[in-house]
Amino acid sequence: MYFVNDKEFKCSVGVTLDIFNDKWKLSIIWHLLDNDKRFKELHQEISEITQKTLTVKLRELESKNIIHREVFPEVPPKVVYSLTPIGKKLRPVLESMFKWGIEYVEEFGTINGENACEIGKFNT
Amino acid sequence: MYFVNDKEFKCSVGVTLDIFNDKWKLSIIWHLLDNDKRFKELHQEISEITQKTLTVKLRELESKNIIHREVFPEVPPKVVYSLTPIGKKLRPVLESMFKWGIEYVEEFGTINGENACEIGKFNT
DNA sequence: TCCCTTACGATACTTTAGGTAAGTAATGGA
């Protein structure tokens, strides 16, 4: 039995699923894997997310110790988001999703042109 | 560039995230990894999900070719759900989530008693 | 002096996903 913030889990995969049980958090992690990013950069790269939802999700990830938020006291403002050590350890999770996605598309989708994943993320 | 059902993705991890962008699908996969299950069994094991949501999510997973639904013409009804070949290939994804969850709990949670994951799922 | 720009939000409102509670079908058993 595991406890995280007074919440109870029978199994460690439940802990992970509970943290990433929404639409956006894993996407954000994915985009922070190789480089720290400013708010605006994340917003441009994950273009379907709204500003509001992005700020909410970033705060949630920060409160769960998965990302770090650094504010530079400048004008206009500058806020840089980065993965914490435990956040960086999510790489194998995303990597296995990346590989499964390729297999899924090979079977049920079509491939047109090349894989436009950011270079260096995985050597696949 | 990948296409799945006329939806466009730059990267294969996007395909995966798009399929599992809701609250319940990965939990359902997790519970089907080792054994095929009837509707009622899934409902009892994933006790927080409602009947309605479970049926919706099962139908969505079926339409994406990730689970198979077999109806036995009996009374009372019997419906057995199982993973398709591509569904079974999600094991590494869940396995990496399982491992990350343990690391996360070791750092930010507490462990009380033992891990109550179903035996045989992973030898960790 | 006033207004525009920039980056990171906050706020009010609408839409959609998910939750609650009840009902249905077909059969067998008390």
Added chain:
DNA sequence: TCCATTACTTACCTAAAGTATCGTAAGGGA
């Protein structure tokens, strides 16, 4: 006759996410 069983539906309600607009604070230009 009435109830239990299983796998759903259906009508209704709430919470999460999306849309659109506004706020802040410093510097620059007219």
